[in-house]
Every structure is written in structure tokens, then in C-alpha cells.
Amino acid sequence: MGDDAKQGIVQRGLEGVIAAKSGITHIDGQKGELLYRGYDIRDLALNCSFEEVAYLVWNGDLPNEEQLREFTMELKAHRALSVRTMALLRGYPITSPPMTLLRTAASTLGILDPRAESDAVHTNLSIAIEITARIATVIATYHRLRQKKEPIPPDPHLPFAANFLFTLFGERADELRERIFDKCLTLHIDHGFNASTFAARVTAATLSDIYSAITSAIGTLRGPLHGGANQKVMAMLQEIDRPERARDYVLNLLKQRKLVMGFGHRVYKTEDPRATLLRQWCRELGEHTGQTKWWEISKIIEDTMMEEKNLNCNVDFYSATVYHMIGIPEDFFTPVFAMTRMVGWTAHILEQYQDNRLIRPRAQYVGPRGRKAGAVRRAPRTKGQANRGAIDVPANSKTGPQQTGARLHCSGVSIPRGLAVGSHQPQPLIEVMLVAFQLQVLNLGDCHGPVDLRGLV
Numbered sequence: 001m002g003d004d005a006k007q008g009i010v011q012r013g014l015e016g017v018i019a020a021k022s023g024i025t026h027i028d029g030q031k032g033e034l035l036y037r038g039y040d041i042r043d044l045a046l047n048c049s050f051e052e053v054a055y056l057v058w059n060g061d062l063p064n065e066e067q068l069r070e071f072t073m074e075l076k077a078h079r080a081l082s083v084r085t086m087a088l089l090r091g092y093p094i095t096s097p098p099m100t101l102l103r104t105a106a107s108t109l110g111i112l113d114p115r116a117e118s119d120a121v122h123t124n125l126s127i128a129i130e131i132t133a134r135i136a137t138v139i140a141t142y143h144r145l146r147q148k149k150e151p152i153p154p155d156p157h158l159p160f161a162a163n164f165l166f167t168l169f170g171e172r173a174d175e176l177r178e179r180i181f182d183k184c185l186t187l188h189i190d191h192g193f194n195a196s197t198f199a200a201r202v203t204a205a206t207l208s209d210i211y212s213a214i215t216s217a218i219g220t221l222r223g224p225l226h227g228g229a230n231q232k233v234m235a236m237l238q239e240i241d242r243p244e245r246a247r248d249y250v251l252n253l254l255k256q257r258k259l260v261m262g263f264g265h266r267v268y269k270t271e272d273p274r275a276t277l278l279r280q281w282c283r284e285l286g287e288h289t290g291q292t293k294w295w296e297i298s299k300i301i302e303d304t305m306m307e308e309k310n311l312n313c314n315v316d317f318y319s320a321t322v323y324h325m326i327g328i329p330e331d332f333f334t335p336v337f338a339m340t341r342m343v344g345w346t347a348h349i350l351e352q353y354q355d356n357r358l359i360r361p362r363a364q365y366v367g368p369r370g371r372k373a374g375a376v377r378r379a380p381r382t383k384g385q386a387n388r389g390a391i392d393v394p395a396n397s398k399t400g401p402q403q404t405g406a407r408l409h410c411s412g413v414s415i416p417r418g419l420a421v422g423s424h425q426p427q428p429l430i431e432v433m434l435v436a437f438q439l440q441v442l443n444l445g446d447c448h449g450p451v452d453l454r455g456l457v
């Protein structure tokens with residue numbers, strides 16, 4: 001039995017595989033339980049600020065008053081962007097998708113931080129705090145720039161959530177929006193070994209720097225099966241538009257075996273506790289803003305999905321309408337998710353550095369074996385790949401290619417070297433046509449497979 005075969009069952013998508021020990025987040029998908037450092041997410045969201053929960057996730061314990069004061073000051077102190085970062089942001093195209101911009105910006109922050117190349121980065125929590133503070137300003141700044149408006153400097157009097165909305169909108173959001181947004185940030189801080197966090201840990205496990213690990217995470221989060229789902233949920237709700245259309249719309253998607261975004265989860269087999277809170281806030285914000293239709297449409301979709309597929313909604317389903325009613329643009333839903341997940345990612349990166357082992361799974365090889373590379377290589381012809389004006393000599397041509405001086409000879413046809421596949425020498429059109437004609441006359445048209453003459457020219 002081959003080495004690959006001995007490895008046993010393949011866990012597609014690493015489903016159910018426990019890849020490491022972690023003391024940050026506990027998820028029980030059967031019970032619908034989510035704990036950060038031992039505290040229930042509902043308790044934290046309802047009773048603590050984002051700053052308190054971030055401190056908890058990074059340090060392991062909730063802060064006392066003094067610790068919270070110092071930590072909040074530190075977070076505020078790093079909100080401003082340097083002149084160089086601002087100049088670079090102004091240089092990016094304002095048409096970039098926000099997640100593309102964010103991925104590039106995270107990498108840029110690394111270029112501008114000389115500590116990124118030192119070992120200090122492996123243990124330094126203050127770098128994680130700085131990145132989290134700055135990324136929030138990067139997101140708000142980009143939104144202003146793409147609206148052709150001047151960026152708003154952070155307000156040192158405002159807490160993290162309120163300041164973010166202020167720098168995004170250019171004015172304070174109302175009290176309910178600020179309060180609910182602060183709680184939303186808590187819900188998204190961490191979620192165990194989800195795809196983006198795992199990507200961050202894989203990068204950190206090579207002892208690469210924290211900025212590279214975050215860049216990997218952002219690239220992973222942007223996919224619609226992960227962080228990009230709530231944007232798609234909002235697009236779906238806007239298309240449905242009226243509650244009376246919701247049921248048929250979903251039934252139609254299911255009939256076509258299409259995914260209904262915002263439903264299903266790899267880990268939760270019952271209701272995700274974050275969805276319970278978000279549903280409640282969706283209703284509250286709907287009444288507050290006079291947009292109850294989003295809650296009504298969402299509820300019908302939820303009931304239909306339960307009835308038809310026995311699937312619960314996930315965190316992305318109600319976060320879409322909550323963010324929408326707070327006033328966040330749809331294509332900023334995922335960057336906002338990334339902004340708060342920065343806390344979780346960096347906590348995991350630091351945890352990985354502390355007890356590191358290279359993450360390196362194996363694949364079960366299912367490809368062919370024992371193949372031999374022949375003397376003549378056959379180049380597969382794909383559309384548009386062949387050189388313009390190049391002649392491919394048929395594979396089974398009787399005499400095979402031979403080289404004499406400036407020309408190649410095949411089945412008696414003399415081919416200028418510039419016409420062979422892979423040659424870059426320009427050839428007159430008349431010469432190209434003449435060679436093509438000779439090959440045709442010699443009835444080599446039934447031969448299949450071009451011969452790549454790159455080795456000869």
C-alpha cells in the first residue's frame with residue numbers, strides 16, 4: 001500500500017478535524033453555545049463594551065476600571081494614520097472593491113512598520129492593538145475618499161464603535177445605532193478556527209510576520225461562503241423587496257438547488273446564538289427607523305428555510321439588515337466584519353506564536369502514476385496559446401523534425417525556424433501560408449497533436 005493510501009479517510013474541508021488547542025473561543029454547535037475566554041457571548045454583548053471584550057480576548061480576563069482606562073487610551077492613541085499611509089491610500093484606485101483595498105492596506109501597514117521584520121512581532125500585543133485601531137481608520141478613510149470627500153479625523157472622545165461610525169458618516173450616529181453597532185462588533189470578534197482565522201494561523205505558523213498573517217486572513221474572509229455572505233443577503237432582500245414575494249423567491253431558489261445566503265453553518269446544528277441577538281436588533285432598528293419590512297421579509301425566509309430544509313440562519317443573515325439600517329454601505333459589510341475580527345485574528349496569531357508548530361497537512365494522491373516523459377514533448381494546444389503565425393508540426397509526421405541551419409525539416413517540408421511553436425522571430429505572412437499549404441498537400445491534416453519544436457529552435 002502506498003504512503004498516501006495509508007493516511008486513512010480524507011476529511012473534506014477538514015470538517016471535524018481538531019487542528020490545535022486554543023484557549024480563546026469555545027463553540028458547541030449542538031447546544032448553540034459560543035464562549036469567549038469562558039464567557040457566554042450573549043452575556044458579553046449585552047453587558048460589556050467592545051473595548052472590554054477586545055481586552056478580554058487579547059488578555060484572557062475582563063479588565064478592571066484602571067486597566068480598561070489605559071487600554072482604551074492605547075487603542076485611541078493609534079487611530080490616526082501617518083502621512084505616508086494616508087498618501088498611499090489616496091493613491092489607490094477609488095473603484096477598488098473595499099476588501100481588495102483592505103487586503104492591500106493591511107500589507108502596506110506592514111511595509112511601514114520596521115518591527116514587522118523582527119522577532120518582537122511574535123510576542124508584542126501592542127502591535128495587534130495598533131493594527132486594530134488603524135484598520136478602522138483605513139476603512140472609514142477609504143469610504144470617504146471613494147465618495148470624493150475628505151477623510152474625517154478620529155475623535156479621541158468617542159469609543160471605538162461610535163468613532164468608527166463618525167469617521168464613516170462624517171457625523172455622529174444616533175444613540176441606538178451606536179449602541180447596537182458596538183454589540184455587533186462584539187459578536188464578530190472571534191469564532192474559533194473559521195477559514196480566515198485558520199488562514200492567519202497557517203501563515204503565522206511558518207513564523208511569518210503578523211501583517212502577512214492578517215493579509216492572508218483578509219483574503220480568505222472576502223469569499224462569499226465566509227465573510228462575503230451578508231452582502232449577498234442584503235442584495236437578495238432588496239431584490240425580494242416585499243414580504244409577500246419572500247416565500248416564492250426562496251422556494252424558487254431551492255427548486256434550482258441554489259444556496260440561500262445567510263443559512264447553514266459548518267459547526268452550528270441549532271441556532272447560532274449571535275443570530276438570536278441580531279434578529280432582535282433587526283426588529284428594534286426596523287421600528288426605530290421605520291423599515292420594518294426587512295424584519296418581515298427575513299422572518300418569512302427563515303420560516304421557509306426551516307420548513308423546507310431544516311436549516312437555521314447564521315450570523316450573516318440578520319447582520320445584513322442590521323448593518324443596512326445602521327447606515328453601513330453593503331460593500332462595507334465585510335470590511336466591518338474584518339475590522340472587529342482583527343482582534344480575534346491577532347489573538348490567534350499570538351497564541352500560535354506562543355506554542356508554534358508548522359501547519360502542514362497532507363493530501364491523498366489520486367492522480368496517475370508511472371508515466372514516462374518521452375523524448376518529444378507534446379504541448380497541449382489550448383485556445384489562444386499557440387504563437388501567431390507558428391506552424392505546429394503534426395505528431396506522427398513520417399520523418400519527424402530535423403534541424404539544418406536556419407530551417408527545420410519535417411516530412412520534406414522546410415520550416416523556417418521562426419515558424420516553430422515557441423519562436424519569437426517575426427515571419428512574413430506569405431512564408432507562413434506557404435508552409436501551411438505544403439503540410440496540407442502532404443496530407444498531414446489527419447495527424448493529431450502539435451509537436452512543440454521549442455527544444456530545437
Ligand SMILES: CC(C)(COP(=O)(O)OP(=O)(O)OC[C@H]1O[C@@H](n2cnc3c(N)ncnc32)[C@H](O)[C@@H]1OP(=O)(O)O)[C@@H](O)C(=O)NCCC(=O)NCCS
Pocket residue numbers: 224225226227229258259260261262263264265266267309311314315316
Ligand atoms: C456555510 C456553508 C458553507 C456550510 O457548508 P457545509 O458545512 O459544507 O454544509 P453543506 O454544504 O454540506 O450543506 C448540507 C446540506 O444543506 C444544504 N445547504 C447548506 N446551506 C445551504 C443554503 N444556504 N441554502 C440552501 N441549502 C443549503 C446543502 O445543499 C446540503 O444539502 P444536500 O445534503 O441536500 O446536498 C453553507 O451552509 C453555505 O454555503 N451557506 C451559504 C453561505 C453563507 O451563509 N455563509 C456564511 C457562513 S457563516
